[in-house]
Each structure stands twice: as C-alpha cells, then as structure tokens.
Amino acid sequence: MARFQSGDENAYNELVFRYRDRLINFIYRFVNDMEQAEDIVQDTLTKVFTHRHYYKEIAKVSTWIYTIAGNYAKTELRKRKRRKTIQLSHMGKEDKVYEIPDLEQEPDIGVHVQFSEQKIQNALQSLPDHFRSPVILRDIQELSYEDISKILDVPLGTVKSRINRARQQLKSKLKE
Numbered sequence: 404m405a406r407f408q409s410g411d412e413n414a415y416n417e418l419v420f421r422y423r424d425r426l427i428n429f430i431y432r433f434v435n436d437m438e439q440a441e442d443i444v445q446d447t448l449t450k451v452f453t454h455r456h457y458y459k460e461i462a463k464v465s466t467w468i469y470t471i472a473g474n475y476a477k478t479e480l481r482k483r484k485r486r487k488t489i490q491l492s493h494m495g496k497e498d499k500v501y502e503i504p505d506l507e508q509e510p511d512i513g514v515h516v517q518f519s520e521q522k523i524q525n526a527l528q529s530l531p532d533h534f535r536s537p538v539i540l541r542d543i544q545e546l547s548y549e550d551i552s553k554i555l556d557v558p559l560g561t562v563k564s565r566i567n568r569a570r571q572q573l574k575s576k577l578k579e
Contacts, residue, residue, distance in 0.1 A: 404464045408455050415455075419448055422465070425544060426472050432539045433476040435528050443479060447472040466553045469546070473536060473554060480532070526576040530569055537562050538569035 407414035426447060431440040450471055458467055527535060540551045548566075552559045 404455075404458060404460075408458065415452060418451065418464070418468075422468055423448065426468070429469065429539060429544050430472055430476050432524075432527055432543060433473075433535065434479055435524065439479065443475045444472065446475055450475075462553050463550065465546075466550050469540070469544075469550075469554045470556075477532065522577060523573075526573050529576060530572060534565050534569035534572065537565045538573070541566050542570075 404414070404418070407418060423444060426444045427437075427440050430443045430447075431437055434440055434443065447468065451468055458464070527539065530538070536555055537551050540546045540554065541548070546554070548559055548562050551566075552562045555562065557565075
C-alpha cells in the first residue's frame with residue numbers, strides 16, 4: 404500500500420489482482436446478483452484508488468478494502484428496500500473451488516450439487532444483515548475474528564456470538 408500511495412500504479416494492479424475475486428464473492432453473498440456484485444467491487448476499487456491517501460496503517464489494507472466494499476453493499480441493500488423490487492439472479496462464478504463428480508457415473512449428483520449450492524445461498528440471504536456479514540467474512544472469506552471485528556466496527560465478543568447464532572440459524576434452515 405505504501406508503494407501505491409507514493410504513486411506506483413503497479414502496486415494498485417497488484418491490489419486489484421489480490422482482492423477483486425475475493426471481494427466479488429464477498430459482495431455476491433450480500434446482494435445475490437453477480438452483475439451487481441461486480442459493479443460494487445468496481446466502485447470499491449475505484450474508491451480505493453481515489454482515496455488511497457486516506458488510508459492509515461492503523462489496520463490492515465484488507466480490513467480497509469472490505470470495509471469499503473461492505474458499506475457499498477449495505478447501501479445497495481437499503482436502496483433495494485426503498486424501491487421494493489424483486490431481483491431474479493443466477494448463481495454465478497465464485498472463487499471457491501468445487502470438486503466436480505463424474506456425472507456420467509451418477510447423473511443426478513450434478514443436480515444435487517446445484518440444488519445444495521442454491522439452498523445454502525438462499526439460507527444465507529434469509530439471515531439478518533448483522534448475522535450474515537460476520538458469517539460470510541469468517542466462513543466464506545476465511546478472515547480472522549479480529550479482522551471481522553475491525554471491518555464491522557463491533558467488539559470481538561459480538562462478532563463471535565453473531566457468527567455462532569448465524570451458524571445455528573443456517574443449520575436449522577438447511578435441515579428443513
């Protein structure tokens with residue numbers, strides 16, 4: 404980040420390369436729309452570029468970037484609630500790697516995997532924002548509890564309890 408702040412554009416390209424796909428995955432879990440997630444990430448990376456001089460080494464760069472992205476996602480969700488629209492979207496690309504079974508051996512496995520992925524996404528979407536954010540950051544983005552606490556600006560104990568409650572709610576929703 405110091406190189407980027409001093410004007411090295413290659414350093415910015417490295418930041419984009421490092422965080423873009425992870426941010427898209429993170430934001431997609433909020434908005435459930437791949438195009439919207441990509442737009443929000445683009446806005447996030449633009450803000451990182453234009454506001455690079457505001458970054459202070461108090462927190463990690465990733466914490467700063469995820470905070471910006473999360474704020475954009477929350478703003479988009481508030482706009483949607485005001486417009487009261489329903490958006491239909493398709494499951495999109497993610498940076499997670501899935502093992503694909505040989506569908507010729509068992510053709511219904513592919514349908515089951517797709518159904519399970521959609522069921523998980525729907526369960527995540529049904530969580531309240533204050534539970535969804537920390538569980539996505541922890542279980543999908545694999546961030547530390549401390550980083551999540553900084554990104555969400557809530558105490559560490561609150562992060563842990565919200566993640567625990569979110570997991571309990573997800574477990575009960577996925578059993579249905």
